Amino acid sequence: MSGADEQLAALFRDEANERLDHMVETALALERGDAPADAVAALFRDAHTIKGGAGMLGLDRIVAIAHALEDVLQRARTAGELPREEIQPLLEAVDRMRAELDGRPEPEPVREPAPAASQTVRVSHEKIDRLLEVVGESLLHHRRLEHLSAPGVEIDDELLRGERLLDELKDSAIAMRTLPLGSIVSSLPRAVRDIARSEGKQAELHVSGAEIELDRTILETLAEPLAHLLRNAVAHGIESSDERALAGKPATGRIELRATQRGAFVEVVVADDGRGVAQSVLAEARGGASLADLLARPGFSTAESAGDLAGRGVGLDAVKRHVEGFGGTLEVRSEPGRGTEIALMLPLALALLDVILVERGGRVFGVPLSTVEEVTQARDVVALQGRRSLVLRGAAVPLVDLADVVGADAPALGIAPTAVVVANGVRRRAIACDALLGTAEVVVKPLPLLGRVPGHLGAAIRGDGTIALLLDPSWLVHAHESAGGRAIVAEEPAAALPQQTVLVVEDSFSVRELQRSILEAAGYAVDTAQDGQAALARLTANPAISLVVSDVEMPNLDGFGLTRAIRADARRASLPVVLVTSLDSDEHRRRGLEAGADAYIAKNAFDQRGLLETIDRLVGV
Amino acid sequence: MTVAVTIEVGAERYALPVSHVEEVGELGEVTPVPGAGPAVLGVRNLHGRILPVFDLGGLLGVDHDAPAQLVVAASAGVSAGLAVSGVVGVSELDTSAGSPAAEPLSRAVLTGDALVGVLDPELLFTALERHATS
Numbered sequence: 001m002s003g004a005d006e007q008l009a010a011l012f013r014d015e016a017n018e019r020l021d022h023m024v025e026t027a028l029a030l031e032r033g034d035a036p037a038d039a040v041a042a043l044f045r046d047a048h049t050i051k052g053g054a055g056m057l058g059l060d061r062i063v064a065i066a067h068a069l070e071d072v073l074q075r076a077r078t079a080g081e082l083p084r085e086e087i088q089p090l091l092e093a094v095d096r097m098r099a100e101l102d103g104r105p106e107p108e109p110v111r112e113p114a115p116a117a118s119q120t121v122r123v124s125h126e127k128i129d130r131l132l133e134v135v136g137e138s139l140l141h142h143r144r145l146e147h148l149s150a151p152g153v154e155i156d157d158e159l160l161r162g163e164r165l166l167d168e169l170k171d172s173a174i175a176m177r178t179l180p181l182g183s184i185v186s187s188l189p190r191a192v193r194d195i196a197r198s199e200g201k202q203a204e205l206h207v208s209g210a211e212i213e214l215d216r217t218i219l220e221t222l223a224e225p226l227a228h229l230l231r232n233a234v235a236h237g238i239e240s241s242d243e244r245a246l247a248g249k250p251a252t253g254r255i256e257l258r259a260t261q262r263g264a265f266v267e268v269v270v271a272d273d274g275r276g277v278a279q280s281v282l283a284e285a286r287g288g289a290s291l292a293d294l295l296a297r298p299g300f301s302t303a304e305s306a307g308d309l310a311g312r313g314v315g316l317d318a319v320k321r322h323v324e325g326f327g328g329t330l331e332v333r334s335e336p337g338r339g340t341e342i343a344l345m346l347p348l349a350l351a352l353l354d355v356i357l358v359e360r361g362g363r364v365f366g367v368p369l370s371t372v373e374e375v376t377q378a379r380d381v382v383a384l385q386g387r388r389s390l391v392l393r394g395a396a397v398p399l400v401d402l403a404d405v406v407g408a409d410a411p412a413l414g415i416a417p418t419a420v421v422v423a424n425g426v427r428r429r430a431i432a433c434d435a436l437l438g439t440a441e442v443v444v445k446p447l448p449l450l451g452r453v454p455g456h457l458g459a460a461i462r463g464d465g466t467i468a469l470l471l472d473p474s475w476l477v478h479a480h481e482s483a484g485g486r487a488i489v490a491e492e493p494a495a496a497l498p499q500q501t502v503l504v505v506e507d508s509f510s511v512r513e514l515q516r517s518i519l520e521a522a523g524y525a526v527d528t529a530q531d532g533q534a535a536l537a538r539l540t541a542n543p544a545i546s547l548v549v550s551d552v553e554m555p556n557l558d559g560f561g562l563t564r565a566i567r568a569d570a571r572r573a574s575l576p577v578v579l580v581t582s583l584d585s586d587e588h589r590r591r592g593l594e595a596g597a598d599a600y601i602a603k604n605a606f607d608q609r610g611l612l613e614t615i616d617r618l619v620g621v
Numbered sequence: 622m623t624v625a626v627t628i629e630v631g632a633e634r635y636a637l638p639v640s641h642v643e644e645v646g647e648l649g650e651v652t653p654v655p656g657a658g659p660a661v662l663g664v665r666n667l668h669g670r671i672l673p674v675f676d677l678g679g680l681l682g683v684d685h686d687a688p689a690q691l692v693v694a695a696s697a698g699v700s701a702g703l704a705v706s707g708v709v710g711v712s713e714l715d716t717s718a719g720s721p722a723a724e725p726l727s728r729a730v731l732t733g734d735a736l737v738g739v740l741d742p743e744l745l746f747t748a749l750e751r752h753a754t755s
Contacts, residue, residue: 014697014698133669137669363652363653406655406656407655407656408653408655445670445671446671447654447664447671447673448671448672448673448699448700448701449673449699449701449746449749449750449753450654450657450661450664450673450753451753452753452754453654453656453657453661453753453754454656455655455656456654456656458671459652459664459671461666461669461671465666466650466652466666467652467664467665467666467671469652469654469655469664509697509743509747512747528747528751529724530743530744534724537721537723537724538724541723541724
């Protein structure tokens with residue numbers, strides 16, 4: 001969940017920055033008097049798009065500024081020109097939005113570069129990542145040197161010296177990638193207070209260990225899962241003031257967010273002094289499954305009443321998978337009547353990973369070493385219902401062929417193949433492969449554009465320039481075996497009904513992708529178009545489209561025009577059209593419905609559920 | 622006028638604005654990524670970076686033999702390798718003269734005896750992302 005949302009937030013920031021640049025350019029052209037005829041309309045479109053995206057991501061202050069700008073620009077559009085004296089305030093508004101976007105309280109004044117007296121330099125994270133890559137490659141290079149060189153005391157000494165220097169270099173580079181936890185928690189105390197108020201409860205958040213540093217990539221994707229856990233703590237953990245008084249507890253619930261460094265991991269704990277999970281659940285947990293696995297079971301909720309915050313167990317499931325995705329773990333401890341603690345163990349650095357390298361079908365794969373229990377030969381194999389297990393010291397561990405798990409083509413395994421026993425949470429699996437190549441410290445690189453392909457943590461470039469795909473351990477132990485090594489069966493929501501296709505029409509790339517991810521997560525197939533004209537082309541090309549979700553303000557053909565064009569076509573007269581827009585006025589609503597739209601959703605009131613409920617209603621899933 | 626790299630996919634021709642082409646070269650060794658969509662050939666090591674490689678013919682639904690050349694396209698800071706049958710060259714293309722075409726093309730332009738599909742970088746990357754898993 002949050003990984004995708006974070007990506008969308010980043011996408012939005014990039015796009016908004018581009019739009020803001022464009023606004024400055026256009027405003028300056030207007031001031032100079034050499035702006036194109038549609039300059040004011042272009043400014044309006046930029047402000048409008050930023051507002052839409054910001055609204056969906058809950059960036060209220062940007063929404064407010066963009067909204068005020070829209071008003072000014074709307075007047076200018078009607079009047080046919082933007083008064084010169086409006087240009088300076090417009091530029092200042094752009095600066096304020098940019099500051100908000102960067103999370104700075106005040107816009108930085110535009111000025112000449114300061115003299116080099118500063119103690120810090122700003123370095124883009126791409127540069128740091130590149131540095132780390134080079135460090136990783138140097139480590140590999142060093143290892144090759146060790147193998148090549150003839151033994152000799154002097155050479156050994158020099159090699160050892162080189163290794164120490166490289167280690168130091170590696171640590172310094174990693175230190176540059178880390179940020180203190182405090183950089184993402186500042187807004188949380190307020191959020192806890194607000195959630196508690198809306199629940200009719202009292203709760204306070206106490207943060208400790210805010211100075212502990214974590215990998216930037218992990219930290220950036222952690223804000224939302226943390227907010228989620230805190231929301232759980234308030235909604236399900238903390239009791240009402242009356243209930244607390246009866247139990248002899250202070251009226252105000254106490255929620256703690258604690259970070260502690262533990263070796264190469266950082267433990268982040270969210271603890272509440274609320275009611276704890278029910279006795280029955282604890283009893284079930286004693287029966288075998290871990291409490292975390294139990295609570296993360298889809299649809300599991302700790303709340304006795306199914307209120308509007310119920311079903312948060314699904315959320316815990318997502319948090320757990322997110323944490324496991326980068327080699328961490330999630331644990332739950334709870335005592336009835338005393339409270340619940342959720343502990344996240346997060347690796348300190350993500351960029352460098354110790355992996356075990358194995359070969360299957362001529363391809364090399366890496367598995368995080370921290371999740372490998374042992375490597376053995378699969379000799380003692382038993383089978384039940386066609387499923388094989390490896391007998392290890394009296395226990396049967398499910399045995400699967402790596403090629404089947406990842407869905408790769410490979411010749412049959414030899415007799416007594418190498419088996420890597422991977423443990424993740426309470427699950428263990430023996431993964432059979434052709435050969436064990438050894439362990440290595442690799443630089444983890446993401447798979448650009450392929451981030452949504454299940455099962456991969458990323459890729460590493462090996463010493464000889466070839467690529468080893470790094471496999472996600474949680475996925476290795478959970479993935480279904482595919483028959484005969486064909487397609488991978490990923491964990492997807494069961495869809496009993498034929499999948500409905502929704503066409504998303506939106507000129508902003510980030511908003512479009514946000515809507516796509518929401519709809520796809522809900523089980524819809526999604527097609528996209530960036531304006532009304534493109535939408536009409538998609539409708540002709542893809543007859544499976546059963547509903548259209550469209551923005552209103554778009555170049556070429558706007559949402560009203562698109563709706564009218566759809567209604568004018570006899571074949572599509574009954575195709576449902578939902579208009580989603582930040583133009584939330586009765587006038588626009590009326591125009592939208594007059595054009596023939598089935599529903600009209602305002603972006604500022606936009607929430608996933610509202611959109612999904614509307615779509616469900618219209619296409620009847 | 623747009624300066625564009627013209628590429629061959631099977632018997633068809635497409636063009637990508639040079640501003641969105643990072644480099645052109647041999648396809649090289651591509652490591653398959655299990656679980657990715659059929660149009661994904663895999664990933665390759667491009668100067669120490671991981672580059673996803675897509676089969677442009679598969680993406681566009683064009684009949685073609687195994688592609689041999691690689692065009693590295695870039696948009697909004699993301700790069701992707703497009704495996705193609707061949708690279709024709711760089712030329713100026715009068716994109717305003719063409720006719721509209723379906724996604725991920727922006728226009729179709731008749732030059733000489735060939736109809737050239739002009740790839741819209743943003744639509745192309747949207748399509749690549751869609752084909753990553755399906």
